Amino acid sequence: MKALVYQGPYQMPLMDMQEPKPESEQVIIQVKAVGICGSDVHGFRGTTGRRMPPIIMGHEFSGVVSAVGTAVNEWKTGDRVVINPLLTCGVCASCLAGKPNTCQDRHCLGVDMHGAYASFVAVHRSMVHALPDEVTFAQGAMVEPLAVAMHAANITDFSLCEDVVIIGAGTIGLLTLLSVKMKGAGKVIQIDTDPHRLAFAESIGATHVINAAKTDAVQEVRALTGDKGADAVIEAVGISATANQSLYLVKNGGNVTWIGNSQPEIKINMQQIVTRELTLKGSYGFTSEFTTALAAIQQQIIDPMVLVEKEITLAEASNIIDDLARGKAQYIKVMVNI
Numbered sequence: 001m002k003a004l005v006y007q008g009p010y011q012m013p014l015m016d017m018q019e020p021k022p023e024s025e026q027v028i029i030q031v032k033a034v035g036i037c038g039s040d041v042h043g044f045r046g047t048t049g050r051r052m053p054p055i056i057m058g059h060e061f062s063g064v065v066s067a068v069g070t071a072v073n074e075w076k077t078g079d080r081v082v083i084n085p086l087l088t089c090g091v092c093a094s095c096l097a098g099k100p101n102t103c104q105d106r107h108c109l110g111v112d113m114h115g116a117y118a119s120f121v122a123v124h125r126s127m128v129h130a131l132p133d134e135v136t137f138a139q140g141a142m143v144e145p146l147a148v149a150m151h152a153a154n155i156t157d158f159s160l161c162e163d164v165v166i167i168g169a170g171t172i173g174l175l176t177l178l179s180v181k182m183k184g185a186g187k188v189i190q191i192d193t194d195p196h197r198l199a200f201a202e203s204i205g206a207t208h209v210i211n212a213a214k215t216d217a218v219q220e221v222r223a224l225t226g227d228k229g230a231d232a233v234i235e236a237v238g239i240s241a242t243a244n245q246s247l248y249l250v251k252n253g254g255n256v257t258w259i260g261n262s263q264p265e266i267k268i269n270m271q272q273i274v275t276r277e278l279t280l281k282g283s284y285g286f287t288s289e290f291t292t293a294l295a296a297i298q299q300q301i302i303d304p305m306v307l308v309e310k311e312i313t314l315a316e317a318s319n320i321i322d323d324l325a326r327g328k329a330q331y332i333k334v335m336v337n338i
C-alpha cells in the first residue's frame with residue numbers, strides 16, 4: 001500500500017509499505033478521507049516533539065472496514081466507519097471517571113501509532129464508530145476536529161449572550177467559533193494575524209474580528225466589552241505570545257481555556273492569574289463530544305465542510321504539507337481523498 005512516512009523534519013515521502021494485518025482485537029480500515037491537521041504540519045517541522053520518526057501521521061479520518069481480527073464480531077467488511085483516534089485503557093481513574101481524553105495510558109493514531117495518511121490503517125475495535133449513510137466520508141473526517149472544538153466550548157464556562165474571544169482562526173479556532181455560538185455566546189470576537197482567516201471567521205459568524213498584527217487586540221477587546229474584558233477566552237494557537245495575551249483579554253474572575261498545543265514551554269505572567277482570580281483550563285481532545293459532533297453533522301446542525309478549501313490525493317499531500325509548513329499555502333482545511 002501507499003503511505004506518507006514521516007522520516008524527520010520536512011521529510012515525508014510517499015512510500016510503498018506492507019498492508020497491516022489485523023490482530024485479534026483490531027479492525028483494518030481502508031481510508032477514504034483524511035484531514036490535514038495543523039498539528040501534523042507542526043509535527044512535520046519537527047518542533048513539537050510529539051511525533052517521532054518513522055511514523056505515518058493522520059488522525060482525522062473515515063473509511064470502510066476491509067478486514068477484522070478473530071475476536072471482532074461487531075464490524076464486517078464494507079461497513080462505513082469513522083475512527084476516534086484516541087486509544088485509551090478503559091480502566092484508569094480518568095477512564096473510569098468518563099474522561100478518557102486524560103487517560104493515563106493514552107495513545108493517538110498518527111501521533112504515536114501509525115495513522116491514516118495511507119491506504120489502510122489498523123485500529124483497535126473500540127475506536128470504530130458507524131458512519132451514517134447520509135454523512136459523507138469527508139464530513140466523517142471532520143468529526144474529530146469538530147469534537148475537539150466542541151470539547152473546548154463545553155468546558156469553558158460562560159452564560160447565554162456573554163462575550164467570548166477566540167484567539168486563532170485555524171480549523172480548530174473556527175470550529176470553536178461555530179461551537180460557542182451554538183452554546184449561546186453573545187459577541188464572538190476572533191483574533192488572528194492572517195486577513196484570509198479573519199475574513200473566513202466573519203463569513204461564518206464571528207461578530208467581530210481583530211487583526212493582532214495591525215491593532216492592539218487587548219485595547220480593542222476592552223472597547224468591545226465595556227472596558228471589562230471578555231467573559232471567556234479560548235486560546236487556539238498554543239504559543240507564548242497568544243497564551244499570555246489570553247490573560248489580558250479576559251475580565252477579572254473570567255475563564256480562560258487553552259486548547260492550542262504547539263510550544264511546549266512558555267513564559268507567562270502568573271500575577272495576572274493570581275491577583276485577578278482567573279480560571280485557567282487546558283482542553284485536550286474530547287470525551288462524549290465525538291458522538292455529539294457526528295450527530296450534529298448528521299442532523300445538519302453544523303456543516304464543517306465550509307472550512308474545506310482544498311481537496312487533494314494522497315500523492316499530492318506531501319507537497320501540500322510542505323507548502324503549509326513553509327507558509328507557502330494558506331488553506332484553512334485540506335482534505336485528502338484516498
Ligand SMILES: [Zn+2]
Nearest residue numbers: 037039060145
Ligand atoms: Zn487534529
Ligand SMILES: [Zn+2]
Nearest residue numbers: 089092095103
Ligand atoms: Zn485510561
